[in-house]
Amino acid sequence: MSVIVHGLTVKVGARTLVHDVSLDVHAGTWCTIVGPNGAGKTTLVEAIAGLRRPSSGSVSVSGQTLAEMSERDRARIIAIVPQHPVIPSGMSVYDYVALGRVAYHGLLHSASAGDKRTIDSVLDRMTLGEFRHRDVATLSGGERQRMVLGRALAQSTMVIVLDEPITGLDLRHQMDLLELLRSEVADCKLTIIATLHDLSLAGQFADRLVLLDGGEVVLDGPAREVIRSDELASRYGLTLRVIDVDGADVVVPVRDRSR
Amino acid sequence: MVVVAAFTAVALCVAGVGGLVIGPTSIGVGRVVGSLFSYVGVGHNTLSPLQSAIVWQFRAPRMVLGLLAGAMLAVAGGTYQGVFRNPLADPYLLGVAAGAGLGATFAIVNVGRGLATPAWTPLLAFVGAMTAVTITWLIGGRALRSNVATLILAGVAVSALLTSAQTFLQQQSSVGSITRVYIWLLGSLASASWSSVWLVLPYVLVCVSVCVAAARALDVMSVGEDESRSLGVPVRKVRFVVIAAASLGTAAIVSAVGLIGFVGIIVPHIVRLLVGTSYRRILPISVFFGAAFLVFADTIARTVIAPSELPLGVVTALVGAPVFVLILSLRRPVSV
Numbered sequence: 001m002s003v004i005v006h007g008l009t010v011k012v013g014a015r016t017l018v019h020d021v022s023l024d025v026h027a028g029t030w031c032t033i034v035g036p037n038g039a040g041k042t043t044l045v046e047a048i049a050g051l052r053r054p055s056s057g058s059v060s061v062s063g064q065t066l067a068e069m070s071e072r073d074r075a076r077i078i079a080i081v082p083q084h085p086v087i088p089s090g091m092s093v094y095d096y097v098a099l100g101r102v103a104y105h106g107l108l109h110s111a112s113a114g115d116k117r118t119i120d121s122v123l124d125r126m127t128l129g130e131f132r133h134r135d136v137a138t139l140s141g142g143e144r145q146r147m148v149l150g151r152a153l154a155q156s157t158m159v160i161v162l163d164e165p166i167t168g169l170d171l172r173h174q175m176d177l178l179e180l181l182r183s184e185v186a187d188c189k190l191t192i193i194a195t196l197h198d199l200s201l202a203g204q205f206a207d208r209l210v211l212l213d214g215g216e217v218v219l220d221g222p223a224r225e226v227i228r229s230d231e232l233a234s235r236y237g238l239t240l241r242v243i244d245v246d247g248a249d250v251v252v253p254v255r256d257r258s259r
Numbered sequence: 260m261v262v263v264a265a266f267t268a269v270a271l272c273v274a275g276v277g278g279l280v281i282g283p284t285s286i287g288v289g290r291v292v293g294s295l296f297s298y299v300g301v302g303h304n305t306l307s308p309l310q311s312a313i314v315w316q317f318r319a320p321r322m323v324l325g326l327l328a329g330a331m332l333a334v335a336g337g338t339y340q341g342v343f344r345n346p347l348a349d350p351y352l353l354g355v356a357a358g359a360g361l362g363a364t365f366a367i368v369n370v371g372r373g374l375a376t377p378a379w380t381p382l383l384a385f386v387g388a389m390t391a392v393t394i395t396w397l398i399g400g401r402a403l404r405s406n407v408a409t410l411i412l413a414g415v416a417v418s419a420l421l422t423s424a425q426t427f428l429q430q431q432s433s434v435g436s437i438t439r440v441y442i443w444l445l446g447s448l449a450s451a452s453w454s455s456v457w458l459v460l461p462y463v464l465v466c467v468s469v470c471v472a473a474a475r476a477l478d479v480m481s482v483g484e485d486e487s488r489s490l491g492v493p494v495r496k497v498r499f500v501v502i503a504a505a506s507l508g509t510a511a512i513v514s515a516v517g518l519i520g521f522v523g524i525i526v527p528h529i530v531r532l533l534v535g536t537s538y539r540r541i542l543p544i545s546v547f548f549g550a551a552f553l554v555f556a557d558t559i560a561r562t563v564i565a566p567s568e569l570p571l572g573v574v575t576a577l578v579g580a581p582v583f584v585l586i587l588s589l590r591r592p593v594s595v
Contacts, residue, residue, distance in 0.1 A: 051485050075491030082489075088481040090536030099479055103491030107476045155490070
């Protein structure tokens with residue numbers, strides 16, 4: 001299930017938010033999009049997930065164009081973990097994760113035995129079992145993010161798009177969530193397209209990095225190369241040092257002392 | 260949940276029987292039930308012809324119309340609250356009330372002769388209500404791509420416009436017409452007959468069914484438009500179908516009984532406070548709770564100062580508001 005983005009352009013009024021982006025993400029790989037604030041990352045991932053209609057260009061998964069599909073068909077192919085998910089207070093964690101199965105059982109029927117097995121398995125993998133009856137509004141940041149990811153996994157899609165999935169989590173929960181995703185990629189041949197602000201984590205977890213600036217792809221390549229590129233630092237307007245710590249690239253901004 | 264459902268079922272039976280039994284002419288429960296069974300060939304009818312007529316030609320259609328009106332208004336209000344994700348939504352939000360008011364006023368002022376409210380009134384009220392919702396949809400519907408609030412604002416604008424036209428018509432007419440317009444606007448089940456029941460029954464059955472069937476979609480849509488689309492819900496189609504059903508059913512009811520306030524906003528909230536935030540619970544329970552509530556209120560309206568009647572809208576508010584405040588103070592804050 002490779003994802004092919006071809007000449008994707010998104011305009012809102014006269015402004016072009018994403019301009020002529022082409023990507024080819026292979027099945028079972030992890031592609032992370034980095035870039036400064038306002039680069040168009042969120043717009044790009046929303047367009048890839050089919051939530052925004054592109055002004056031109058297309059997104060296809062395994063040869064099927066997403067824009068031509070019904071919502072229900074699309075929801076069985078690509079799932080999204082939004083940056084600011086709506087948390088419907090009063091709903092239980094189980095019911096929230098179960099929303100991921102709606103595309104299978106439909107709006108007029110209840111979850112089948114198979115749907116319930118999938119939901120239970122996801123709750124188990126996300127270690128949310130003990131929270132299944134809890135009100136979604138009472139969860140901590142880390143639990144909540146695992147729950148939103150659980151809903152996307154319950155969609156049983158081969159592609160998941162994540163927009164800043166670790167924002168607001170402490171270091172431990174950041175690592176845990178990314179490790180969880182990494183194991184889904186390894187175990188289930190899941191394809192991941194994510195945006196991430198933390199360059200060190202982006203470099204460690206992604207197979208490939210795409211640097212987006214001004215709505216256009218500036219760099220696209222293996223994580224190790226993109227991280228070390230001078231172009232990356234100049235797009236952020238910073239001096240960056242890349243330090244090798246036991247084989248992992250750690251990116252550190254260096255303060256300009258002449259200022 | 261089970262307790263609330265059982266309570267609602269009992270309340271519905273009590274309200275239904277009460278609607279037949281209670282009134283200025285006292286007729287015992289046993290004799291009314293006996294009369295009912297005699298129609299299906301069991302036992303004998305012990306009611307006099309006059310008592311039979313009172314029960315079966317006046318109280319029964321009135322009670323049944325009350326059930327239909329309460330069920331429809333409550334489920335339409337709950338549906339609007341879900342689809343607009345707005346706790347202040349009620350069935351009159353998109354201009355149904357203002358449109359029906361204008362249609363009815365036009366009928367009473369221009370078509371009516373003599374003292375009676377003309378037979379054209381329900382039809383013109385219905386046409387007015389549907390026209391108003393259609394205009395609202397044409398103005399605000401395109402904006403549904405991004406924001407349902409635009410549709411609500413369009414409804415507010417259309418309501419204001421039609422209400423001012425209605426006020427103008429009313430102000431230009433005779434004193435006699437003004438009284439009849441005023442009585443119509445307050446809403447009443449007093450003119451209920453079996454023919455009005457048969458007229459609204461198909462609308463109510465279809466529209467209530469559509470709204471209740473959409474409950475699961477409304478539950479999914481509580482995560483917002485973008486996310487529910489990504490979960491596989493054709494949000495705009497669902498909105499169109501659900502708003503059309505709730506508005507059509509409300510228009511049919513309003514054309515038959517006038518503008519009965521408060522049921523549509525308060526009943527779904529009471530039910531939500533009792534059974535939680537899932538529309539799969541709220542909507543079905545609201546159907547029966549609303550039906551029982553309105554018949555109960557109507558029984559009070561027609562007996563307290565008999566032989567004259569209190570306006571039904573006054574009673575629904577008078578009974579509903581304290582109950583609502585009581586439950587509100589006992590339970591958690593309202594969230595939609």
